[in-house]
Amino acid sequence: xxxxxxxxxxxxxxxxxxxxxxxxxxxxxxxxxxxxxxxxxxxxxxxxxxxxxxxxxxxxxxxxxxxxxxxxxxxxxxxxxxxxxxxxxxxxxxxxxxxxxxxxxxxxxxxxxxxxxxxxxxxxxxxxxxxxxxxxxxxxxxxxxxxxxxxxxxxxxxxxxxxxxxxxxxxxxxxxxxxxxxxxxxxxxxxxxxxxxxxxxxxxxxxxxxxxxxxxxxxxxxxxxxxxxxxxxxxxxxxxxxxxxxxxxxxxxxxxxxxxxxxxxxxxxxxxxxxxxxxxxxxxxxxxxxxxxxxxxxxxxxxxxxxxxxxxxxxxxxxxxxxxxxxxxxxxxxxxxxxxxxxxxxxxxxxxxxxxxxxxxxxxxxxxxxxxxxxxxxxxxxxxxxxxxxxxxxxxxxxxxxxxxxxxxxxxxxxxxxxxxxxxxxxxxxxxxxxxxxxxxxxxxxxxxxxxxxxxxxxxxxxxxxxxxxxxxxxxxxxxxxxxxxxxxxxxxxxxxxxxxxxxxxxxxxxxxxxxxxxx
Numbered sequence: 462x463x464x465x466x467x468x469x470x471x472x473x474x475x476x477x478x479x480x481x482x483x484x485x486x487x488x489x490x491x492x493x494x495x496x497x498x499x500x501x502x503x504x505x506x507x508x509x510x511x512x513x514x515x516x517x518x519x520x521x522x523x524x525x526x527x528x529x530x531x532x533x534x535x536x537x538x539x540x541x542x543x544x545x546x547x548x549x550x551x552x553x554x555x556x557x558x559x560x561x562x563x564x565x566x567x568x569x570x571x572x573x574x575x576x577x578x579x580x581x582x583x584x585x586x587x588x589x590x591x592x593x594x595x596x597x598x599x600x601x602x603x604x605x606x607x608x609x610x611x612x613x614x615x616x617x618x619x620x621x622x623x624x625x626x627x628x629x630x631x632x633x634x635x636x637x638x639x640x641x642x643x644x645x646x647x648x649x650x651x652x653x654x655x656x657x658x659x660x661x662x663x664x665x666x667x668x669x670x671x672x673x674x675x676x677x678x679x680x681x682x683x684x685x686x687x688x689x690x691x692x693x694x695x696x697x698x699x700x701x702x703x704x705x706x707x708x709x710x711x712x713x714x715x716x717x718x719x720x721x722x723x724x725x726x727x728x729x730x731x732x733x734x735x736x737x738x739x740x741x742x743x744x745x746x747x748x749x750x751x752x753x754x755x756x757x758x759x760x761x762x763x764x765x766x767x768x769x770x771x772x773x774x775x776x777x778x779x780x781x782x783x784x785x786x787x788x789x790x791x792x793x794x795x796x797x798x799x800x801x802x803x804x805x806x807x808x809x810x811x812x813x814x815x816x817x818x819x820x821x822x823x824x825x826x827x828x829x830x831x832x833x834x835x836x837x838x839x840x841x842x843x844x845x846x847x848x849x850x851x852x853x854x855x856x857x858x859x860x861x862x863x864x865x866x867x868x869x870x871x872x873x874x875x876x877x878x879x880x881x882x883x884x885x886x887x888x889x890x891x892x893x894x895x896x897x898x899x900x901x902x903x904x905x906x907x908x909x910x911x912x913x914x915x916x917x918x919x920x921x922x923x924x925x926x927x928x929x930x931x932x933x934x935x936x937x938x939x940x941x942x943x944x945x946x947x948x949x950x951x952x953x954x955x956x957x958x959x960x961x962x963x964x965x966x967x968x969x970x971x972x973x974x975x976x977x978x979x980x981x
Contacts, residue, residue, distance in 0.1 A: 496572055691814070
């Protein structure tokens with residue numbers, strides 16, 4: 462019965478998404494829905510033969526895909542008329558619904574059937590399935606002309622940033638509210654070193670490593686004055702650092718750098734003996750505009766590869782696979798760090814810093830490495846971001862950016878790298894993909910059906926016209942979701958096992974006590 466309820470829920474969500482995106486969206490939504498539902502159901506099933514598992518969930522597949530088909534047809538032949546659009550032609554509707562319904566059911570059955578294999582085989586099978594979906598996604602998006610890839614790339618940038626912050630917050634337990642500062646450092650380093658504006662045009666493949674290294678050094682500089690701070694005090698210091706860095710970049714528009722030996726040291730020594738220096742001061746840079754203030758750095762050099770050429774904004778496929786490659790390397794590196802001696806030291810400090818220091822762990826070195834390694838991945842994200850939009854502007858690195866990244870870590874599951882990936886995708890796709898689509902849907906609905914009906918009531922007409930915009934309630938919706946999430950599932954969508962036990966310890970204690978009393 463629980464599986465049927467999940468099937469109804471996923472089918473309704475998938476159908477509603479077709480209301481927003483129309484056309485070929487049912488094909489993509491159906492397949493993604495099938496995989497997601499399969500993962501949700503398989504976690505509740507006992508292992509048995511793959512064929513038997515597939516037969517057990519066949520009713521769930523029929524329910525979810527049937528609801529998706531009904532809502533898709535309702536959207537095409539009813540909802541489109543309500544919002545003033547024309548129904549999609551049959552040459553689009555028939556193949557889109559067939560792919561969405563049959564593909565969704567097939568991927569659901571495959572995902573559940575994999576649960577009948579051994580744990581190792583199931584993991585490999587899921588990775589292969591996920592890899593096929595990721596590889597096919599940008600090409601399918603180009604074919605269907607949905608235009609999702611460019612928005613998903615922005616979401617993946619925040620996923621990378623969340624993975625870096627998870628090292629600091631999730632592994633080491635250090636609350637960092639200024640993480641956007643490292644994002645800014647990576648982006649501005651890329652802009653300064655690869656923009657024609659500053660007459661420096663280094664290759665992107667070199668600059669991205671320099672940006673990561675500069676961000677890592679900045680992480681050490683931030684960590685140094687915070688070593689004795691914990692909790693709220695650490696949060697305040699990192700918040701201040703996050704506010705300072707964008708202001709610095711905003712004002713690096715008239716930089717003069719003088720050579721210290723000839724300008725200050727030698728003349729100072731000569732003045733001690735009463736002599737007047739006749740040595741000319743060597744100026745390395747005079748009135749240099751590094752960041753161009755509010756106008757930002759634009760354009761920025763972009764990566765290039767043989768047979769592909771220079772990456773462009775019109776072709777998002779190379780950008781998509783580049784950020785996927787960076788994320789895969791980040792997953793590999795972070796998992797190795799987590800399982801290393803350093804990773805265990807981070808977790809020991811997170812649990813009890815005093816006890817960890819008594820066991821021989823150097824808290825100074827361990828904390829500095831946490832800040833540095835977390836900042837490194839933010840530097841990679843900043844470098845990619847600057848090259849992708851071909852510009853760096855100070856407005857992109859405000860305090861709200863740090864909060865959104867932190868929310869992605871907490872919402873996904875603090876301390877779990879895969880939870881952070883899901884959390885980042887959920888928050889950013891909701892903000893960049895679904896909310897604008899919802900705005901367009903309501904705009905069309907209002908202009909075609911609602912507002913003409915209210916033409917005789919001018920006051921009500923104006924109120925509805927001015928306020929029927931979901932973008933206006935962006936932070937309200939965002940906050941509401943966070944409040945509900947923290948009340949219902951505080952450990953996150955894909956929680957770390959230890960944190961889940963900590964948060965539900967009070968709930969499990971009565972069950973343990975009851976079982977103990979029964980045995981006695």
